[in-house]
Amino acid sequence: MPDTNLLSVRDLKIEATSYPPGEAPKRITIVDGVSFDLKKGKVLGLIGESGAGKSTIGLSALAYGRGGAEITGGEVKLDGTDILKLGKGGIRKLRGARICYVAQSAAAAFNPAHRLGDQVIEATVRHGLMSKAEAHKRALYLFQVLGLPNPETFGDRFPHQVSGGQLQRAMTAMALCSHPDLIIFDEPTTALDVTTQIDVLAAIKHAIEETDTAALYITHDLAVVAQISDDIMVLRHGKTVEYGSVQQIIEAPTEDYTRALVNVRQEIRHEAPDQTKALLRVDNVSAEYSNGFKVLHGVSLHLCKGQTLAIVGESGSGKSTLARVITGLLPPSEGKITFDGKPLTPSLKARPKDDLRRIQLIYQMADTAMNPRQTVRDIIGRPLTFYDGLRGAAKTARVKELLDQIEMGNGFIDRYPAELSGGQKQRVAIARALAAKPELILCDEPTSALDPLVAEGILKLLMKLQEEQKLSYVFITHDIAIVRAIADSVAVMHRGKLVRFGPKSQALSPPFDDYTDLLLKSVPEMELGWLEKVLATRRMESAGN
């Protein structure tokens, strides 16, 4: 019986025109041959990396193409009617009434000039579904359901007056206001911190159950979507990889790609024992921005030669700032840093060239970390010329040798960064660091912008290089799984303070301090019913208090 499906998508094809610089415009296919069904009151999770086409598919349920994307084939049926054939007026009646949208960045999606309450009820009132008073009552109810503070006055505030997590919930209220049949959640928690994410996630789940609406939930985090969906579709390069019930996908995936997503990262490296002589020692270091804002408060930690120190924390915890302090980009206001037994000059400008050579940095975004106007040869070759004075054939030979080490062929030597994939770019960035023959490499979330399979390859490469060349790493990340996989010692940071530091086996085992406990509990686990479990524990704890 086809009419039991609320939303039925068949053979969807979406294309766009891309304008590569200096070339003729060309058509690219973003989504190719995707089909799925969604029943009333159910949640379908769309999962994939950026560029997988998941947001584009979500927006197609609103018959909307973002940034020049055009739906060129297939059908999108809502209750049996193909909404792609409705025309402008017909689709407008559906949007904001029967189908609603929750954007990734609520901060940008709310109009800064109007009060939140007015924006939440606007569509419902304009579509004539409720009177203004009724809509206000509904908004108040939704604010309560979503656990917003002071629901009575919340609507009087302007978007810039509330926090990111609250905005995301307000956006959900806006979507729920008209009693829609379907809501598209487009990465609603991605921009939030893990500890905030769990509250918003719980609020969304509760609201969906309470209002019995159907939803498309788009995210790149399988563990998140496992908590909220009935079905899951895994997407890659605009095509369906696997589509099934949440149990099947999580517990019995059939495709390699899905399996890689599901598999909890295995420990690649076993913890090495702490040594008495440290390569890097950070003593009571504080730092502040030029406006006087203090970002680091008396941090002390150390790293032994040939080992990996993982620094974990949420955005704003100061973990990247610590790396900047070590490099000398932001000289510490207090404390000192010792490297290989000798104090490190605080400021970059005064630091001897050889110290600069011995400490290298790898960035999160390899895209912006490499000059787009230089070839791979120039990028890797510059440190060789700069530090060792290599030129001509000797330099080329060494560049080729480095390309070998990062498992890339010589054919890449004259390519520009734009001609490389994300993983290849990050490998070139690693080669650039290796070219300096460093002893310490600071890795600032080098894998978090990459596809999980590619990220795995980069991690393995880093571990291999560590073995071969006795490298030491400071590895900054927000991903606990990576910490478990590669670290020897762990530092947990929160609001510029070091809250926990020690060998991995100790740092990640109880008894925990409050923050580490919250952090570890907030990280979604690849396990059905994890969210309920955490919430139940929380309720018990608060009842006990």
Added chain:
Amino acid sequence: MSNSAEAGGSPARSLRDRFPLAALIIERCLLSLVLLFAVSVLIFAGVEALPGDFATTYLGQSATPQAIANITAELGLDRPVTTRYFDWLGGVLQGDFGTSWASRNSVSEQVGNRLGNSLFLAGFAAIIAVPLAIGLGMLSVHFRDRMPDKIINVISLAAISLPEFFIGYLLILYFAVNFGIATFPATVYQGMGFFERIQTIALPTATLVLVVLAHMMRMTRAAILSVMSSAYMETAELKGLSSWRAIVKHAAPNALAPIINVVALNLAYLVVGVVVVEVVFVYPGMGQYMVDAVTVRDMPVVQACGLIFAAVYILLNMLADILAIIANPRLRHPR
């Protein structure tokens, strides 16, 4: 982005945090004052420090040393620079710009009347140009990348390439000389009736409007386009609002600040544009006064006109900034 407003560390909220709007406006006014002072120094010092002996310039190359000494003393050029500057500034603050070297008349008297004429001309041009430019800018956005937009783009591109005097003489040749439906030169005098005055300045006004219109329109178009491409406009569309409501309710309040900015910037541009237009139409305003003074090197007049033009320009820019500050909801409704 939402974190940027996070207060920096101190527990007690300062006055600045509680009244960001007032604080910013006061700050902006003070900045303008400082700027005005610096400009006065620059104009005075620039004239002083540059080569060329005024007394010689004033009397001509054949002057006797005795005559030069006399005139130097008479003009007070033998006193130290700082004394002369503060005397001059003190006079300026009381509305006394000194005495013209060429006519030996009080500069203030001359300037007063002419400034009024110039502002009248510029203001009248603004009244016509501002609504026209904003309207055309909106039209252009509405038909974005379609024929009307492309036509407006090409025409405005051509218009910003035309020198003011070219437009001026073109209008004179056709409307005043060939068709005889407008007056040239644009001579106005005190006690002239309002309508007669407007009729007289029709051509200079038209020239100024044409000069400033294209600029203002192009900037308005860019300002509206940047608002239209923001995420909350997408939200409005995905809420199923009509494009009319989306524009009026969601785009307009946010486009206000940038458009105000564009208008004020172009008003400042207009004030400068009058210089050339006044020369073309022999209009008795500040611009012509200044150009005449420059050709005969009548320094007190040049200094006075330079300072007044700069002051009007700075004040208009200040006004633009203040209006933009007021239009910003983040500052109107602090956390």
Added chain:
Amino acid sequence: MRLREIPITAWIGLFGIALAVFCALFAPWIAPHGETEVVGGVWQVPDDQFFFGLDNLGRDILSRLIYGTRTTLLVALAATVISFSLGILLSFTAAVSGGLVDTLFSRFNDLMMSIPTLIFALVVLAVLPQYLFVLILVMAVLDSTRVYRLGRAVALDVAVMEFVEAAKLRGEGKVWIIFREILPNTLSPLLAEFGLRFAFAILFLSTLSFLGLGIQPPTADWGGMVKENKDGIIFGISAALVPGSAIAALCICVNLVVDWLLKRTSSLKGGRGDA
């Protein structure tokens, strides 16, 4: 980039610029009469011999126009090149150095920009002796404030990119960072700005000459020719409009090319060019 991707408007612009450059280079060979040669009556109307007629002193307008191309282009180009070098050098230095240098340069630039260019030029030219190099320098210095502002914005955009930080971490000097890391990534918007400034320099020079403060007679230049012939307008003699049209045409051509360059830039960098 292929030739056929250049839009027709840009071709028109390029052709106009090429024509002007040709006139400037070969003026003595293509001009039918001398620059200051009196060949007939005052404001003689156009005929077969004198294509645009004669000017207020009986000189051939076409010949003066061709010679005028030389002066106008040369002075405008010189002023733009100097203004650009100065503005870019200072702005990039400010952007890379940051701190006190940046603050000092930028505040001084704000001060210079708070006085309208034309007014500033009038004040300065009232005092300075009337030499060609003085005129060029005044135009260049005043215009460099605008270049500085754009240059600093563009350079800051690039300077905060991580590859510049990586170069700093490597220990590279300022010269390397400015010329090897930042400059190659800013060429496109800067090229467009160069065009804009050049068009402005032509207009500005013509305005100054028209006001009698630019190129001094009897040297032919377009703005000065308008001034010489402006009194004819009242008698319905359009001699002043010929050099005026030439200024307008050349500026339109330059702007057409700039418009195309800006569009290319914005499609490269995701819409930076529009604002």
